[in-house]
Amino acid sequence: MSHPPESPDFTDMTVAADVAFFAKALTSFVKSNAKFNVVCSVGRRHVFPPSSSSAAVPSPLMVPTRQRSQIHNLVILDSSFNPPTLAHMGMVREALQFLQKRPATQIYAGSSPSSSSSAPSADSKSTRLLLLLSVNNADKAPKPATFEERLALMLAMARDTQTVLASLSDGCIDIPIDIGLTSEPFFHNKSNVIATDPFYNHPDSFAVPGTNTTPHQYFLLGFDTLIRIFDQKYYKTASGETIPEGLPPTATPMQILLTPLMRRAHLHITTRPDSDWGDEKTQLEWVASHVDGLGGPTERWSDKILLFKSGAETGASAVSSTVAREASRAHDTARLEKLVGPAVRSWLLQRLPYEDLQQ
Structure with missing residues (x-):
């Protein structure tokens, strides 16, 4: 087995330049009134030089070029990234390994009968990863880290993730990692704007008859987020929305708004055993007994939900952004090593975004 190259040392990385770049990008995004970018x-x-020579690592701080070949799988990690942790990276690694190893017929066996899209390939060459930050409150100063600081931390996480992926399967998982912004607060709207944005859509000139030009979405979520997605209080009205084909006229607001998401996506859920939601068995039973009833008789939403263990046995349950913020504020380098990737750690120790964090 070949060994991955060493991750470059970002200790001397110009943190201020990263923040300035993302501050400009954020301002442009807000002024544009766009919903996704x-x-x-x-x-x-961007992480490893092309050879063992002294070639510099290319800067990723540029507007990306849309991939010309068809993208089958779009893995989406939507988070506050405040800061990104090893738990976030673990969700990404697990999802990409799962997509690489499982046949498409197994991954997408639960597609709605009314869906006309063909099963996406599990080939990592047709996969992209999107790190997504929602800034629907961009006119307010977020605490304790600004949006531009979180975007810079997402860049550091992307570099750490590429290092990890290079160490897996002889480095076979090599995919672009995108950093994106959205002004949408709800998952069904995020899914819609991503699906209709030209960045990920396959150009018509390359489309193959009978295939879907929109990538299959693969959202990475914690169980607590899954609970919120299926909370009726977020879907009190669907006025003006077109009822998706195949749903009855009596469809509920939740069914009208969530069905497009559930037909185009899978939800990769990391279970989080706790006192509120019980152990992993209880969480599995909740999905099996509760979700399909919400979707109605024509949809099988539970087939689109994939649950994975939290990794508590490896200590992953102790990793959280809250704990990482506390370690950063305390300048506890040793503790940070167990909570965040090396580039994120380096960035935090330079920028110190959580100095004003209340104890």
């Missing part, structure tokens, strides 16, 4: 992309070439 990809800010930049990080490929493996």
